[in-house]
Amino acid sequence: MYKKIRVLVGKPGLDGHDRGAKVVAAALRDAGMEVVYTGLHQTCESIVEAAVQEDVDIIGLSILSGAHMTIFSRILKLLKAKKAIDILVIGGGIIPDDDMKRLQRMGVRKLFGPGTPTSEIVDWIKANAGKSKKRPAKKTRRTRRAPKKSTK
Amino acid sequence: MKREEWDKKLGTCKERNFEFTTVSGLPTKVVYTPDDITGFEHDRDLGYPGEFPYVRGVYTNMYRGRLWTMRQFSGFGTPRDTNKRYKYLLKHGQTGLSVAFDFPTLYGRDSDDSFSRGEVGKCGVAVDSLRDMEILFSGIPLDRISTSMTINPPAAMLLAMYIAVGEKQGVPPRVLTGTIQNDMLKEYQAQKTWIYPPKPSMRIITDILKYCSEKVPRWNTISISGYHIREAGSTALQELAFTLKNGFTYVEHGMAAGLPVDKFAPRLSFFFNAHLDFFEEIAKYRAARRIWAHMMREKFNAQDPRSFLMRFHTQTAGCTLTAQQPENNIMRTxxxxxxxxxxxxxxxxxxxxxxxxxxxxEKAVKIALRTQQLLAYETGVAHTIDPLGGSYYVEALTNELEKGANEYFEKIDRLGGVIPAIEKGFFQKEISRSAYKYQKALEKHDKYHVGVNIFEEEEKPGIEILKIPPEVERYQIRQLRKLRKERNNRRVKEALGLLRKAARDGGNLMPRILDCVREYTTLGEMCSTLKEEFDVYHEPIIF
Structure with a gap:
């Protein structure tokens, strides 16, 4: 049965630059995917929680604050703890080349730099989503509500 | 030749297959003539520089008297790292300072807050307390330099720290010059660094207006910013309209708080983006000056001509820089x-x-600074004022932007004003839509970006990159913990108690914040106290 690709677009940490995340979220939606956009200022915990609950195929994180090394490694660790490593982690933002290589070695599947056409992101997701899914597919939820904000 | 004949001739010319619009999508004609500015009256529509309606500039002799201030936004790592960078920039001819704070500071959180993990010193300098501010400005005489601080929800605290550093240097507050951004409206709309909901945020802002008009009279109390609205994806017209409307909203709030307009309006300043479309940007600045002058005089009944002046800072557009062929950014800028x-x-x-x-x-920022110096000292563009004034195109575009802005003002009024429009997500939607539209235009090649969708190259750029090591965060946290042990914690507690009381009773927060700062209360402690009184903001999620 045809199932829509489900993507969580997340803005972790304090970074308020949401232009890229919103443009990508809109492009993925227009490409026929189910998009959950978290909104700003999410903790890594709330992003992983939402990703598992929403049964997404992909987590896409946008980070322009320079905190990418800390945040991606935390997300990967939390996914592992939740036994949800079949959710692919991708991202974009202001990330120097060296850091991109380190992050990819760590397990981030794909990073898209500034200037990437949204069509390239759509194509990559279509080619890769769902391939490593091991968990039984849950019933697709219709909700697009963002996870509850956790602000200290 | 008559126009009809010329039009006929034009009709026979082959045109490139391209949509000739400004970067914001306004149609551009092949040529502009007096027909495009019918009814134009020099004295009424332009006036002389330094005279109403200030289209040509806010000062009588503009750059002949004094060049613009060359002010590079700068900050990274620890206060010591940034202090070193400031001295480097000043040595190379920079004429003003502009502080970039890291994300924890921008959100009023301490370096050891769990939310600060990985962010300390990363996209700006970490400032937790007065001690950091003392290091940041050590060896920099505050009576001889003006400082701009990009700080919003905790603007009052950072201004208080600056005042306290001045006190320690023997510089009284009335002498200090500089700017705090302190523009919360555009935070909810675009830049998204907020702590409290709009109402208490506006109260803090009016407290600052009141305090500074008495005690720090040369300080620019709000830098009403279009920059971030544009960076978030708006068009030039939206940037112009939303920024000015925010400005009017601050004026209304200041007046509603009992301040006479001429007491605070002369200290309001603006901050715009300089984007790709050359003439559209110039027209935007010119239109902004005319709109502001008219509204201040006619709507708010300001009497002091200084209240009519729209003085502004500009930053070139970060969102137009490309990771591809990065050296091209020098020309773009x-x-x-x-x-x-x-x-x-x-x-x-x-x-x-x-x-x-x-x-x-250091190398990259020096080239950027030299770019300004070259403009100022080599090109002759600063010799004469508003050299494009009277250009049929620039005047027509200035008029068009002014008209478009007025339409937006009416639309926002119909939504109940700026704050209700924020709560309805109006600005957020407008900006997101423009951003998405522009991205689609790039992907369809309706708009070009060199190195991104035209003249692309395979090469990987090999430019040098500044790295902020993780030790910065550890160092900053160590220093903060040391400070908490060394200061007089009883007095910190008392000062925080009085701050809380003022927050509840409605007294001006500024003197209480200054007392907290002098006791080395941390930014996070002050902001948490106010958070408990004022609550936190949650935005409507829209994309």
Whole structure:
């Protein structure tokens, strides 16, 4: 049965630059995917929680604050703890080349730099989503509500 | 030749297959003539520089008297790292300072807050308390330099720290010059660094207006900013309209709080983006000056001509920089800087070529500063005022932007004003839609970006990148913990108690914040106290 690709677009940490995340979220939606956009200022915990609950195929994180090394490694660790490593982690933002290589070695599947056409992101997701899914597919939820904000 | 004949001739010319619109999508004619500015009256519509309606510039002799302030937005790592960078920039001819704080500071959180993990010193300098501010400005005489601070929800605290550093240097507050951004409305709309909901945020802002009009009279109390609205994806017209409407909203709130308009309006300043479309940007600055002057005089009944002046800082557009072929950013920035100067800016930041990767290296920032110096000292563009005034195109575009802005003002009024429009997500939707539309235009090649969708190359850029090591965070946390042990914690507690009381009772927060600061209360402690009283903001999620 045809199932829509489900993507969580997340803005972790304090970074308020949401232009890229919103443009990508809109492009993925227009490409026929189910998009959950978290909104700003999410903790890594709330992003992983939402990703598992929403049964997404992909987590896409946008980070322009320079905190990418800390945040991606935390997300990967939390996914592992939740036994949800079949959710692919991708991202974009202001990330120097060296850091991109380190992050990819760590397990981030794909990073898209500034200037990437949204069509390239759509194509990559279509080619890769769902391939490593091991968990039984849950019933697709219709909700697009963002996870509850956790602000200290 | 008659126009009809020329039009006929034009009709026989082959045109490139391209949509000729400004970067914001306004149609551009092949040529502009007196027909495009019918009814134009020099004295009424332009006036002389330094005279109503200030289209040509806010000062009588503009750059002949004094060049614009060259002010590079700068900050990274520890206060000591940034202090070193400031001294480097001043040594190379920079004429004003502009502080970039890291994300924890921007959100009023301490370096050891769990939310600060990985962010300390990363995209700006970490400031937790007065002690950090003392290091940041050590060896920099505050009576001889003006400082701009990009700080919003905790603006009052950072201003208080600056005042306290001045006190320690023997510089009284009435002498201090500089700017705090302190523009919360555009935070909810675009930049998204907020703590409290709009109502208490506006109260803090009016407290600052009141306090500064008495005690720090040369300080620019709000830098009403279009920059971030544009960076978030708006068009030039939206930037112009939303920024000015925010400005009017601050004036209304100041007046509603009992301040006479001429007491605070002369200290309001503006901050615009210098984007890709050269003439559109120049027209935007010119239109902004005319709209502001008219509204201040006619709607708010200001009497002091200083209240009519729309003085502004400009930064070249970060969102137009490309990671591809990064050296091209030098040229891109130069054209943008030229538009700001031709548009009559009072101060300017030029972006560095490497900023799509990281904060700039010394070499990159020096080239950016030299770009301004070259404009000022080599090109002759600062010799005469508003050299494009009277251009059929620039005047027509100035009029068109003014008209478009007025339409937006009416639309926002119909929504109940700026704050209700924020709560309805109006600005957020407008900006997101423009951003998405522009991205689609790039992908369809209706708009070009060199190195991104035209003249692309395979090469990987090999430019040098500034790295902020993780030790910065550890060092900053160590220093903070040391400070908490060394200071008089009883007095910190008392000062925080009085701050809380003022928050509840409605007294001006500024003197209480200053007392907290003097006791080395941390930024996070002050902001948490106010958070408990004022609550936190949650935005409507829209994409």
């Amino acid at each position: 130069a054209y943008q800087a030229l538009s700001a100067v031709l548009g009559g800016t009072q101060s300017l930041h030029t972006n560095s070529m490497d900023e799509t990767y990281a904060l700039p290296t």
